Amino acid sequence: xxxxxxxxxxxxxxxxxxxxxxxxxxxxxxxxxxxxxxxxxxxxxxxxxxxxxxxxxxxxxxxxxxxxxxxxxxxxxxxxxxxxxxxxxxxxxxxxxxxxxxxxxxxxxxxxxxxxxxxxxxxxxxxxxxxxxxxxxxxxxxxxxxxxxxxxxxxxxxxxxxxxxxxxxxxxxxxxxxxxxxxxxxxxxxxxxxxxxxxxxxxxxxxxxxxxxxxxxxxxxxxxxxxxxxxxxxxx
Ligand SMILES: CCCCCCCCCCCCCCCCCC(=O)SCCNC(=O)CCNC(=O)[C@H](O)C(C)(C)COP(=O)(O)OP(=O)(O)OC[C@H]1O[C@@H](n2cnc3c(N)ncnc32)[C@H](O)[C@@H]1OP(=O)(O)O
Numbered sequence: 293x294x295x296x297x298x299x300x301x302x303x304x305x306x307x308x309x310x311x312x313x314x315x316x317x318x319x320x321x322x323x324x325x326x327x328x329x330x331x332x333x334x335x336x337x338x339x340x341x342x343x344x345x346x347x348x349x350x351x352x353x354x355x356x357x358x359x360x361x362x363x364x365x366x367x368x369x370x371x372x373x374x375x376x377x378x379x380x381x382x383x384x385x386x387x388x389x390x391x392x393x394x395x396x397x398x399x400x401x402x403x404x405x406x407x408x409x410x411x412x413x414x415x416x417x418x419x420x421x422x423x424x425x426x427x428x429x430x431x432x433x434x435x436x437x438x439x440x441x442x443x444x445x446x447x448x449x450x451x452x453x454x455x456x457x458x459x460x461x462x463x464x465x466x467x468x469x470x471x472x473x474x475x476x477x478x479x480x481x482x483x484x485x486x487x488x489x490x491x492x493x494x495x496x497x498x499x500x501x502x503x504x505x506x507x508x509x510x511x512x513x514x515x516x517x518x519x520x521x522x523x524x525x526x527x528x
Contacts, residue, residue, distance in 0.1 A: 331366065333368050333369070334366040334367065334368065335367050335368060335369065335401050336364070336365065336366055336367040336411070336412040336413065337412075338350055339405050339406070339410070340405075340406070341405055341406025341410055341427075341429065342410060342427065343427060343479065343480070343481055345427075345480070345481035345505035346410065346412075346425055346427045346481040346505075348505075349425040349481060349483065349505060350412055350425060353412075353414045353423070353425075356414070357414070361416060361418065362414045362415065362416050363414060363415050363416075363417070364412070364414055365412075365413040365414065365415060365422075365454070367398075367401065367411075367412070367413070368398070368401065369397045369398050369401040369402065370396075370397055370398045370401070399446065400446060400447065400450050403429065403431055406429050407429045407430060407431045408428075408429050408431050408432055408443075409426065409428065409429070409432070409443070409446070409447060410426070410427040410428075410429060411424055411425060411426040411427070411447060411450075412424070412425050413425075413451065413454055415454070415455070415458055419487070420455070420459065420487055420488040421455070421485065421486065421487045422451055422454050422455040422458065422486045422487075423451075423483065423484065423485050423486070424447065424450070424451040424454075424483075424484040424486070425481060425482075425483060425484075425505075426447050426481070426482050426483075426484060427479060427480065427481045427482075428443055428444075428447075428476065428478060428479070428480075428482075429478070429479065430478060430479070432478070433478055435475060437477060437478055438475040438476060438477060438478060439475070439476040439477075439478060441470075441472055444470075444472070444476060444502065444511075444512055445468065445470055447484060448468070448470060448484060448500060448502065448512065448514045448516075449465055449468055449516070451484045451486045451500060452465075452468075452486050452498045452499075452500055452514065452516045452518070453465060453518060454486075455486045455487065455488050455498050455500075456488065456496040456498055456516075456518035457518075459488045459491060459496055460491060460494075460496055460520045461520055461521075462520065462521045463496060463518035463519060463520050463521065464518065464519055464521060464527075465516060465517075465518055466495075466517045466518065466519045467516060467517040468514065468516045469514060469515050469516065470512060470513070470514045471512065471513045471514070472511070472512055473510055473511060473512060473513065474509055474510070474511045474512075475511070476502070476511050476512075480504070480505070481505045482502050482503065482504060482505065482511060483502070483503050483504075483505060483507070484500055484501075484502050485500055485501055485502075485503070486498055486499065486500035487499060487500070489515075494519050494520040494522070495517060495518075495519060495520075496517070496518040496519075496520065497515070497516075497517055498515070498516050498517075498518065499513075499514065499515045499516070500513070500514050501513045501514075502514075
């Protein structure tokens with residue numbers, strides 16, 4: 293059975309060495325999810341590029357957060373931050389050249405406002421669900437007027453990855469299976485509804501579908517396997 297989200301988030305930071313981070317010195321998970329210090333740079337809040345549907349969905353779910361059933365997840369570009377350093381140290385023994393690290397930022401937050409990935413995620417602890425509201429901008433075009441399949445896959449990976457991370461800690465995608473059923477119009481708001489289906493040891497099986505904001509059209513379906521990283525085991 294999945295543990296409560298709060299407990300999982302507390303232990304995420306302990307995964308590397310077994311010790312809980314001391315008070316005032318949050319572990320990686322607390323840094324991703326805590327909005328206290330970074331809220332000014334939170335990219336998951338409405339901006340002028342958001343269409344009416346995306347705003348409405350955001351407002352509806354912010355209301356649902358009031359009773360604690362859903363939680364809003366802030367999101368940052370992670371430009372040259374400690375959390376990126378932590379992850380690199382974990383899987384590569386810190387061997388990534390510093391020059392690259394200093395330029396690094398989260399792919400889905402690397403476009404200017406409105407041009408690429410505009411999205412916000414919420415999670416529901418009791419139901420092990422993460423929901424993402426996503427509006428793809430003009431730089432994500434594939435077939436004329438529609439989103440590129442790689443951009444859709446990216447947001448699916450990010451949403452499913454977030455679900456898996458909330459469940460077990462730091463993970464990487466081992467496998468991602470996607471069925472594209474209908475093309476997604478550029479600039480439209482869609483709903484990526486994901487859930488953790490099963491956890492077996494370090495393996496986390498997750499799935500999702502992508503629907504229109506009115507839920508009438510199913511655009512995409514996906515299943516995926518994430519693997520929890522083992523502390524001290526280099527992947528390179
Ligand atoms: C701390 C800070 C973090 C900083 C982040 C800050 C920002 C965060 C913001 C929010 C993030 C949002 C989430 C984004 C998610 C994106 C994730 C990616 O794109 S990731 C990029 C894209 N992904 C990559 O680049 C990953 C590349 N691949 C790898 O690195 C490795 O293959 C691995 C890590 C996936 C597993 O390696 P390894 O740890 O050595 O594991 P083993 O070989 O020992 O196997 C363990 C078990 O798993 C089984 N199993 C394994 N694979 C498969 C499979 N494909 N099929 C089926 N099964 C598979 C295997 O059979 C075994 O089963 P069993 O015997 O126990 O029953």
